[in-house]
Structures are given as structure tokens and as C-alpha cells.
Amino acid sequence: MITKKVPFYSLDYVTESLGRDLLSAFGGVLDSNWFIRGPRCERFEGAFAEYCGAKHGIGTGNGLDALTLMLRASIELGYLKRGDEVIVPANTFIATVLAVCAAGLVPVLVDPDRETCNLDVSLLEGACSERTRAILMVHLYGRLADMPAICEFAKAKGLLVFEDAAQAHGAKIDRNGGSVAAAYSFYPTKNLGALGDGGMVVTDDAELARMVRMLGNYGSERKYVNKYVGVNSRLDEVQAAILLEKLPHLDGWNARRREIAARYCSEIKNPLVRVTPVPANPLSHVWHVFPVFCERRDELQTFLASRGIETLVHYPIPPHLQDAFTGASASLLRHGALPVAEELARTELSIPMGPGLGNDQISYVIDALNEF
Numbered sequence: 001m002i003t004k005k006v007p008f009y010s011l012d013y014v015t016e017s018l019g020r021d022l023l024s025a026f027g028g029v030l031d032s033n034w035f036i037r038g039p040r041c042e043r044f045e046g047a048f049a050e051y052c053g054a055k056h057g058i059g060t061g062n063g064l065d066a067l068t069l070m071l072r073a074s075i076e077l078g079y080l081k082r083g084d085e086v087i088v089p090a091n092t093f094i095a096t097v098l099a100v101c102a103a104g105l106v107p108v109l110v111d112p113d114r115e116t117c118n119l120d121v122s123l124l125e126g127a128c129s130e131r132t133r134a135i136l137m138v139h140l141y142g143r144l145a146d147m148p149a150i151c152e153f154a155k156a157k158g159l160l161v162f163e164d165a166a167q168a169h170g171a172k173i174d175r176n177g178g179s180v181a182a183a184y185s186f187y188p189t190k191n192l193g194a195l196g197d198g199g200m201v202v203t204d205d206a207e208l209a210r211m212v213r214m215l216g217n218y219g220s221e222r223k224y225v226n227k228y229v230g231v232n233s234r235l236d237e238v239q240a241a242i243l244l245e246k247l248p249h250l251d252g253w254n255a256r257r258r259e260i261a262a263r264y265c266s267e268i269k270n271p272l273v274r275v276t277p278v279p280a281n282p283l284s285h286v287w288h289v290f291p292v293f294c295e296r297r298d299e300l301q302t303f304l305a306s307r308g309i310e311t312l313v314h315y316p317i318p319p320h321l322q323d324a325f326t327g328a329s330a331s332l333l334r335h336g337a338l339p340v341a342e343e344l345a346r347t348e349l350s351i352p353m354g355p356g357l358g359n360d361q362i363s364y365v366i367d368a369l370n371e372f
């Protein structure tokens with residue numbers, strides 16, 4: 001048998017199609033002699049905010065900082081106060097939970113829906129206490145959470161809504177009456193990735209935008225005049241220049257991800273392997289990750305590896321079972337039983353996904369999954 005190699009994710013497709021443009025963008029920054037908070041960052045902030053349908057974009061050093069600064073700015077503006085509870089899905093990348101803690105807020109973990117892997121709206125009511133003030137939804141794997149239902153619930157309860165959109169660049173988000181702000185990451189392997197770390201907060205709220213910018217710049221608007229206890233978290237000119245080159249291609253790359261996902265969803269037919277469905281509006285999913293679920297996950301991973309197919313697990317240990325949040329630190333967050341999050345962590349396997357995959361590679365992965 002011929003074993004091919006199918007990488008989990010390769011950025012060769014970017015280098016092959018845009019390599020020269022990226023080099024000349026880098027050269028432009030070098031020639032400009034200006035590396036932090038310059039014209040390229042400003043242009044990219046405007047372009048990405050517009051792409052998201054938001055009025056303001058504020059570049060940050062990474063996605064975790066974007067999340068943290070979005071919440072910290074909300075505290076400085078009096079929208080939230082330290083010690084308030086924020087509802088967060090129990091199955092997410094750890095950064096979502098870390099950001100809530102770092103801002104001095106208390107994460108309340110809520111089990112996800114088994115099909116969509118996003119917040120289970122029917123569990124929100126039971127998770128609320130008199131200290132609950134906000135919901136930080138995550139568009140996990142690139143699938144938009146049920147924003148209309150979450151926003152309606154939040155409105156009825158007087159809660160604010162925030163988004164962790166670090167996996168959902170380009171998913172069609174209707175911002176009208178929705179969230180206060182969304183945080184993005186430009187980690188290299190995200191759907192829109194830099195050549196290093198980067199992040200952004202997008203919002204329609206001009207005051208929040210100004211506060212995020214200030215907090216990410218030592219709490220200062222005017223050099224050497226510090227109004228807040230800020231941090232240093234800015235998007236540099238090199239990353240902004242690279243991201244400006246890549247942004248016009250994002251929709252095309254996401255369309256290719258949807259094509260691949262549609263094939264996986266219709267052609268994976270092994271009863272041992274469960275896939276998550278294409279949403280009613282296909283544009284509301286950008287398939288950052290294509291997850292499958294299997295009770296014999298580790299065996300499946302080994303089987304695929306023997307065929308040269310690389311896979312990853314997103315994520316093997318849910319936040320509430322991490323050492324960071326057990327023992328003495330357990331009081332940093334609040335949660336009840338989380339059977340669905342634990343089941344997903346035990347059974348999830350992410351199979352190759354990315355615009356660079358060829359049709360023959362996809363067929364090869366599908367055949368292997370069906371043979372298992």
C-alpha cells in the first residue's frame with residue numbers, strides 16, 4: 001500500500017501564492033524605519049474592522065491580550081466590575097478562561113451543545129447568579145455560536161455579550177444589537193494568521209476602543225502621561241503589513257474550507273465516527289478546525305497516523321480539569337457538572353483542514369476514516 005502524507009495543516013499554500021508579496025510588504029516596513037503603531041497598523045485596523053462590520057479595530061500583541069484588554073476596558077469604563085461573573089463555554093481553548101481571570105472577573109463554565117460544540121443556550125438560565133454580568137461566547141472551531149438566542153437571553157437578563165472570535169475570522173456575524181466587542185487572534189495557524197503573534201479587538205463602541213488602545217499602550221494616550229495601570233500589547237508594523245496582504249484572500253480561503261467540510265460531512269460514513277453538521281447558513285461557519293468524534297479516539301488517531309494522516313486533539317483536557325484550575329486555584333472559577341465538555345475532550349479528533357489540501361488528499365482522508 002502506498003502511504004501518502006497528509007499534514008494536519010500546512011502554510012505552503014500562502015507561501016506559494018503570496019510569498020513575493022509578503023517579502024515586499026516586509027521590505028516596505030524595513031524601508032519605512034517605523035515598526036510600532038504606524039501607518040500599516042492603522043490601515044489594517046481599519047480594513048479588518050470594516051471586514052468584520054465594526055466601526056473600530058484596535059491591534060494587540062496577541063489574541064489572549066485582545067480578550068483580556070476588551071474585558072479590562074469594560075471594567076475601567078464601569079460596564080463591569082471586578083468579581084463579576086462571566087459565563088464562558090466549558091470546552092474552549094484555555095485562553096478564553098485565562099482572560100476572564102486576568103481581568104479580575106470570575107469565569108462560570110457552562111456545558112456546550114453536543115452537536116454544535118458551542119454554548120448550550122438552554123443551560124444559561126441555570127448558570128446565572130446575582131453576580132452574573134456578562135457572557136463571553138466562543139465561536140469554537142469557526143462555527144458561530146447561536147448569537148440571536150444568546151443575545152436575546154442576555155438582553156432579558158441585563159447581561160453584556162462579548163465574543164472570542166479567535167477561530168472565526170470571516171464567519172458572517174450580524175453585529176446589529178449583538179455583542180459589545182469581539183476579540184481576534186492572528187496566531188500563524190488561524191484562518192487569518194500573521195508571521196508571529198497578533199490580535200485585535202473590534203467594536204462599535206468608540207469609548208471602549210479608546211480604552212483598549214490606552215490600556216495596551218501602558219495606560220497612556222500621551223507619551224509619558226499614564227492614566228491607567230496598562231500593559232504593552234500592540235500589533236507591530238511587520239505583522240500588520242503581512243495581514244494587509246493576506247486579508248483580501250481570506251474569503252477565498254474560507255470558501256475552500258467550506259468545500260472541504262461539505263465533502264467530509266457527506267462522505268464520511270463510518271458509524272463509529274460522528275461529524276458536526278454544516279449549519280443552516282453555511283456562511284456562519286469557517287471551519288477553522290474539522291472535528292470528528294469517536295469513542296475509540298486514540299485508536300483512530302493511531303490508525304490515521306499509520307496511513308500518514310496527521311491529526312490533533314482540540315482539546316484533550318477541558319479548563320476545569322487543568323492543574324491551573326484544580327486544587328487551591330479551584331475557587332478562581334465556578335461550575336457544576338460538565339459531562340458534555342468532558343465527553344468532547346475524550347472523543348474529539350481534528351482531521352486535516354486547510355485551503356491548501358488537494359482533492360486527492362481529502363479523498364484519501366475520507367477513505368481512511370471509512371475503513372477504520
Ligand SMILES: *Cc1c(COP(=O)(O)O)cnc(C)c1O
Binds near residue numbers: 064092096
Ligand atoms: C488562539 C485562541 C486564543 C488565543 O489567541 P493567541 O493569539 O494565541 O493568544 C483565544 N481563544 C481561542 C478560542 C483561540 O483559538
